[in-house]
Amino acid sequence: MSIASNITTVKKQLPPHCKLICVSKTQPTEKVMEAYQAGHRLFGENKAQELVAKFDALPKDIEWHMIGHLQSNKVKYIAPFVTLIHSIDSIKLLLEVNKQGIKFQRVIPCLLQVHIAHEETKFGFSEEEVLEFVQQHEHNHWKNILIKGLMGMATFTGNKEQIRNEFSALKILYDKLRGASLPANFQITELSMGMSGDYSIAVEEGSTMVRLGTSIFGERIPK
């Protein structure tokens, strides 16, 4: 199957409020161009260096999403152009994003990554930490970040019930935030959940952004 037809097939399965982020990590720029020529503009990368390299090499109307763990010292490289950082997993990182936002005179849209999986390795806030965080009011002063919602990754398992429960818990937290009165730099409209193996469940549970690599580009070639 071609990249173009994979995109068409997936988009047909997504409700109108759900966006497709094509995850192009490890893929050469020619593959990204194939998707671009099919009309696609939203791409995700999980490493700052690769994100910058692809931004430099590819058309400037692409919207670049940072979806992987981001070290504070790398924020400055992506701050000038990144469309959305899905993977804010600490207050320290958020402060650095705000600082770089000030430096580059832009408001940088972010999602808080929530640890929903029953696995040790996944980064993110706990649900309690997210609720605690939104109740503090000092982030009123962080004018160069805009918190647009939440991101989560389900456990890597064949147990569909477990995956559904994890996504459902994240949706409940998302709805809680949407119902709360929040500072001006919170505008909760995005719930980023779903990868190639589990996106149909994520969509049923209310995802507004799925991040798909393998279903669009095929298997990644190991380095």
Ligand SMILES: *Cc1c(COP(=O)(O)O)cnc(C)c1O
């Ligand atoms: C790689 C990656 C994806 C896409 O994974 P696929 O299984 O290839 O769809 C989604 N989200 C994050 C955070 C990733 O690192």
